[in-house]
Amino acid sequence: MLDPADCPDMPILRAQIDATDRELVRLLAKRAGYIDRAVEIKTEVGLPASIPARVEDVVSKVKQTAEAEGLDPAIAEALWR
Template identity: 50%
Template sequence: MDEVRAEIDRVDRLIVPLLLERLTYIAQAGHIKGDRDTVRDQWRIEDVVSKVKAEAEKLDGNTGYIEDIYRHLIEWSIAHEFVVWDDVNAEQKRTAR
């Protein structure tokens, strides 16, 4: 069991930096989008889910597992992007006065 846990920890050490890198791009999107209504983009959500499921399928992996994780990740990312968008636009309103 110790070896299995050590491998899980190793994989987590690889995943965390990638998730944090992904989050930087989510924040960039929050700075770029001009309209709050464009933060949630259903087409893009389905596009991302489709791509990650296809990648899992190529690897003969559990597509349901990947879809569930990504749908949660996307929802969290959208919530974060709304916060960034709101902060950026509140600051722009303050400096415009």
Template identity: 50%
Template sequence: MTRLAPADCQSMADLRTQIDALDAEIFARFAERMRYIHRAAELKRGAGIPANVPERVDEVVGNAEAQAAAHGLDPALYGAFWRRLVDAAIAEEERLGV
């Protein structure tokens, strides 16, 4: 599919197609991220590191807030979203025996 810039979209259908394509890419990246979480679980289990490392959680959420701000997005919104994402990753690691 040809990627159109927002300004090049001539209709709502064009915009929706582009947004749907971006959403598919985002979910592919989330799936890739989860593969790293699964590997982290293996490494943590072997090293005796707990699933929840609060300092790292704060660092990851802080990074998300900074990235959001750098892209002109609401840091609070994306920080909250990222905290939920990290909480889900911790739950997955715990499910895998960390």
């Protein structure tokens, strides 16, 4: 993967965007699998599906990571909520 500044023209830039989109989808699908497994485990041990404190912890970490990576934390928060 090239850094955006290293893309010399639009075809290469678009190819990088497309590759990034594919990777994002793969990662989101993997995350969804973890969430599905969490639901199974929670059901087995009698935990509620949603634990508000955990949700807030995850969102807080995502916002911190977004800020460190130069992404608007509000965008990250919206995606995770």
